[in-house]
Each structure stands twice: as structure tokens, then as C-alpha cells.
Amino acid sequence: MALTICFILLLVYGTLIICYHYWFLSIPIFKPNDLSITHQLYFSIIICARNEENNIGKCIHSILQQTYPTHLYEIIVVDDYSTDTTVEIVQTFKQNNVRLLQLKMLLADKPINSYKKKAIELAIQQAKGNWIVTTDADCIAPSNWLFTIAAYQKTTQARFIAAPVVYSRANDFLSIFQSLDFLTLQGITAAAVHKEFHAMCNGANLAYEKQTFFEVNGFAGIDSIASGDDMLLMHKVYAHYPTQVKYVLSKEAIITTEPMPSWKTFINQRIRWASKADKYKDKRIIVVLALVYLINLSVLTLFIVGMFNHAYILWASLFLGIKILVELPFIWQVARFFNQASIIIYFPLAQPVHILYTIVAGWLGKFGNYTWKGRRVE
Numbered sequence: 001m002a003l004t005i006c007f008i009l010l011l012v013y014g015t016l017i018i019c020y021h022y023w024f025l026s027i028p029i030f031k032p033n034d035l036s037i038t039h040q041l042y043f044s045i046i047i048c049a050r051n052e053e054n055n056i057g058k059c060i061h062s063i064l065q066q067t068y069p070t071h072l073y074e075i076i077v078v079d080d081y082s083t084d085t086t087v088e089i090v091q092t093f094k095q096n097n098v099r100l101l102q103l104k105m106l107l108a109d110k111p112i113n114s115y116k117k118k119a120i121e122l123a124i125q126q127a128k129g130n131w132i133v134t135t136d137a138d139c140i141a142p143s144n145w146l147f148t149i150a151a152y153q154k155t156t157q158a159r160f161i162a163a164p165v166v167y168s169r170a171n172d173f174l175s176i177f178q179s180l181d182f183l184t185l186q187g188i189t190a191a192a193v194h195k196e197f198h199a200m201c202n203g204a205n206l207a208y209e210k211q212t213f214f215e216v217n218g219f220a221g222i223d224s225i226a227s228g229d230d231m232l233l234m235h236k237v238y239a240h241y242p243t244q245v246k247y248v249l250s251k252e253a254i255i256t257t258e259p260m261p262s263w264k265t266f267i268n269q270r271i272r273w274a275s276k277a278d279k280y281k282d283k284r285i286i287v288v289l290a291l292v293y294l295i296n297l298s299v300l301t302l303f304i305v306g307m308f309n310h311a312y313i314l315w316a317s318l319f320l321g322i323k324i325l326v327e328l329p330f331i332w333q334v335a336r337f338f339n340q341a342s343i344i345i346y347f348p349l350a351q352p353v354h355i356l357y358t359i360v361a362g363w364l365g366k367f368g369n370y371t372w373k374g375r376r377v378e
Contacts, residue, residue, distance in 0.1 A: 021330035023191035032151035043073040044129030050080035052137035068146035078119035144252040158246040162201035187334030193247035198284040203230035205255040228276040235281040274365025
């Protein structure tokens with residue numbers, strides 16, 4: 001009976017991955033041109049920063065190199081109680097379109113559970129732009145980033161745009177593992193949003209209409225959840241405008257970010273991501289996440305049982321092998337788009353670690369706690 005259940009799970013999971021693969025291949029790669037740009041979009045780029053002295057300067061500098069007209073975007077950095085020189089670094093930028101807000105001045109030390117959502121909300125209230133773009137302090141933007149988003153919005157009339165994100169380096173096992181894991185998430189995000197199967201995104205590269213943010217009452221109803229400034233908001237918008245939530249698959253819109261520097265910070269990040277899973281309004285993604293969790297749990301369980309009954313080692317190895325063979329063509333196509341095909345040779349080696357971390361992070365995301373940016377979240 002147990003093996004039958006495992007086979008059914010594997011069959012459903014394999015079918016889903018094949019669908020993601022097919023949907024990803026069906027996405028037209030967007031290439032903006034001078035005729036598709038619009039000068040009606042004024043972007044307010046919001047960057048929430050907490051102790052980011054090593055990154056914030058490079059991030060702002062990359063945005064200031066945009067080909068998009070300077071008078072059509074502003075950069076709002078919201079400092080989240082930094083104790084390093086983040087504020088001082090931001091203040092060295094004297095451009096008129098770079099602004100600094102400080103939570104400690106705006107909140108008067110009022111305790112809240114989601115500092116990032118509050119930071120974004122306060123920035124939007126002061127934003128001049130009719131479109132909001134969010135990215136992170138450790139991100140680097142390509143020069144045609146805003147140009148591409150503006151052109152894509154004009155082409156599709158989207159109200160909410162998710163865009164691609166990639167890790168900047170893959171030169172040791174930890175960074176390679178994170179890159180492979182993140183490529184999978186990016187591929188699923190692109191495929192699912194394009195097919196309107198379910199809604200996913202990453203807050204390091206998002207754009208949405210400010211009017212739409214207010215129409216869905218912003219973060220109201222989700223502001224007590226520590227994480228989820230990206231996907232929980234996306235689900236609110238999707239509930240109102242399902243055909244106007246889009247993913248722009250364009251190399252010129254790829255934001256580059258840093259992988260976590262240690263296994264501890266990586267696990268904490270993934271626990272933080274997993275902690276919002278049961279809060280999603282889009283129940284389809286909960287079903288998908290449950291399936292992913294169960295297929296990984298079943299493989300691990302078979303290996304554990306195999307320690308006492310060696311016949312199950314063969315079954316576990318077979319399940320793992322089929323899982324890898326089904327996932328590999330999909331992840332290879334995604335890696336090709338992101339110019340990271342060279343790390344695919346490590347994909348089979350990363351599978352045991354991926355299975356373990358998925359189970360641990362998923363469990364602790366629901367029943368445990370984590371530390372993020374020096375704050376402990378229950």
C-alpha cells in the first residue's frame with residue numbers, strides 16, 4: 001500500500017513537472033524595442049535595507065545607470081533600523097531622484113511583526129510614481145531593466161508584473177546548490193504565471209500599479225504575517241485581476257542577487273519563505289507545495305525504511321532516479337535561459353541535500369521559528 005501511494009505521488013508530481021517544462025518552453029521571450037516603450041510610467045523603486053552597507057551602494061549605482069529617462073523614476077531607500085553605515089552610504093548619493101526614509105523616524109519605535117511590509121507601505125504613501133517597483137539591497141539591476149518593464153506593461157496592459165531573478169555566483173557547493181534550487185523556483189514561477197495555473201513571484205524583482213495596490217487595500221489583512229510582501233500581495237491582485245498578472249521572460253529584466261553566505265542563513269531564508277505557505281489565498285499553490293513536500297518525504301522515508309529492509313533501498317533509488325530524470329530537462333531549459341547551464345552537472349549530486357532541506361524547512365516554516373536580519377520571528 002505504501003509503495004502504491006508513493007507511485008501515485010510520483011506519477012502526479014512527474015506529470016506536473018512535465019507540464020511546467022512545456023509551459024516554460026511556450027513563453028515568448030520578450031525583447032523590447034524603441035517602438036514599444038511608453039513614457040507614461042513613472043517608477044518609484046522601493047528598496048528596504050537593514051544593515052546593507054556592503055551592498056546598498058552597488059545596488060543604487062546600478063539603478064542610476066538605467067537607459068530609462070532619469071526624470072521618470074525615483075529610488076526610495078527605506079532604512080530598517082540599520083546599525084551599520086547603510087544610512088550614511090545612501091546619503092552620499094546626491095541625485096534628486098534618490099530619497100531616504102528611516103523607519104525609526106516614521107514608526108517611533110512602535111513594535112510590528114512585518115517591518116518590510118510596513119516599510120513598503122510607508123514608501124508607497126510618499127511615492128511620486130504611478131508604478132511601484134521593488135527590489136532588494138543586495139541586488140544589481142541591468143541597464144535596460146526599467147525600459148523592459150515599461151515596454152512589457154504597454155504591450156500586455158498588466159497591473160502586476162513578476163520578473164526574473166538569478167543568483168550572481170556559483171563557485172562552491174553551497175552557492176551552486178542555491179543556484180540550482182532557485183533556478184527551479186524561477187522556472188516554476190515563469191511557467192505557472194504564464195499559464196495562469198497559480199501565482200508566484202519574488203520581491204527582488206516586482207512591479208505593480210500603485211492604484212491597484214490601493215484598490216486591493218495593500219497589505220491589509222496580511223500585515224501581521226512577517227513574510228509575504230511579494231506573493232501574498234500578488235494573490236490579492238490576482239483575485240481581482242487574474243488576466244493582468246504577468247511574468248516578463250526577458251534577459252534584459254533579470255535582477256542579479258547574492259546567495260546566502262552560509263547554510264544557517266540559507267535555511268533561515270527558506271524557513272521564512274515556507275512560513276507563509278498556509279496563508280496563501282491562491283489555494284492551488286498550497287496543493288502544489290503539499291505535493292512537492294510529500295514526494296520528497298516519501299523518498300526520504302523509503303531510504304529510512306531501507307535501513308531495516310534492504311529491498312526498500314532499491315525502491316528508494318528508483319524513485320529518486322525517476323525524480324531526477326523528470327526534473328533534469330526542465331531545469332536545464334531554465335538554466336539555459338539564465339546562462340547557468342554549466343552547473344547542471346551538479347544537479348543529481350544536490351538531490352539528497354535538496355530533499356532534506358525541503359522537509360526540514362517546510363516543517364520548521366509551519367511549526368518552528370527563525371531569525372532574519374537579527375530579528376527572531378515566531
